[in-house]
Amino acid sequence: MATPVTTTIHTSKATDMFDDFLVRAILAGIGVSLAAAPLGCFVVWRRMAYFGDATAHAAILGVAFSLAFGISIFVGTLAVALAMAITVTTLAGRGYAMDTLLGVLAHSALAFGLVAVSLQHGIRIDPMSYLFGDILAVSKSDLVVIWIGVIGVILLVIWRWQGLLTSTLNPDLAYASGIDPKREQLVLTIGLAVVVAVAIKVVGALLIGALLVIPAASARAVTKSPEAMAVGAAIIGAASACGGLWMSYTMDTPAGPSIVCVAAVFFAASNLVARIALTR
Template identity: 65%
Template structure:
């Protein structure tokens, strides 16, 4: 069964959706959309370093994401606004990454596959990496779920409960870096932030609890991946962008459902 490229593509899309769903909820709750996009852009530099040093792309992406988080902390500590620091780091990392990939000698690189994904080319090794990364992200978030929720709700309440909000932010950054690394093959670095944000935002009108929102986000993300894959094959369109378009359509649908749902005025 794994010899079917469509079956491997479907499994890859589901794996990324399951990893991105709960993490995307925290990105929405914490208003970290720009940080998620900056991490995705920095992944290009991680890819360039991985190719230059002949090491795993996941290791390179996670290392660059961690370095970006430390650089962001240093810049904001020196008085730079958060959005300014993120903009400088994101676009600089993307530019240096693209230049670095172009200078990599002896390696044939399909740059479009890294930018927009190539889910139809996913192999068995890629599947192992994607599902291993997804399991790591889900396990990490499940382990720290309550602490992450508390620090998201109120840093003061987290301190009062004996929780270090800075540590939880670092855990969230690590999970985000891993998700970006495993999602590169599916939707590419330019669309990863969309797969994080849109299913989580689409789940909000359907959920009444944080856990419910995470579950709905997983369902919507999985439906987007499978539906986008099918539509792209039927219409002969790029698969990664089609997956994001499908997620956007589901966002509109759940928004309409939320607007039509009777509100509890009691």
């Protein structure tokens, strides 16, 4: 008869742990970092930093649609982010300059999204929480959605890793190996859309691009292989999330920007270490 009591006590302790907002925030930050890290590596290798920003900015429009139609924020942001990413990918090959196209679409989507959110009557929302994130307000249900998305992205990247890597480094070799670079681009697009959808609650639309690029760029300076860079980016991203939350908790600073600040410190430190190593 003692076993059920023990099980109940352990279950209760686990439930109490998830009742702590800081624990939920840490788990959410680590989860998003793990999903963003490998995709961030491809964003850096393909020089697509602005592509990530455009997809993230479109998520605000997804928030407006979600509120208007009464659907999940995750579903709305995922749908709009995916639509934006596919639109950019399609138009980029039809004579449009990529930087101009991304600039127009990114800022237009953000502006339309903010206007649409402001027109939602009878619904109390804080637009700043979607722009800069509100990781400390992550609920248990948010945590479940985030980790389902994270696991999905990680499995997708593992499944398509070789194809993504080959088409990124050498498209001609990819064609010769029977790999379609356009298909791999679509896989990357889907992965980025999912990351944007799960990360908007954590760091917000304006900072998602930073979480994609900075850890990957930091790892690039101190690693020698693509796989090591992806793992290094995940570690740096997770450390940035934990460090940013500690900074926010102790110094009463905004959590999302604090995470990016810590990531920027890691970037400076990793490049400094790389330069010192080269001089020896």
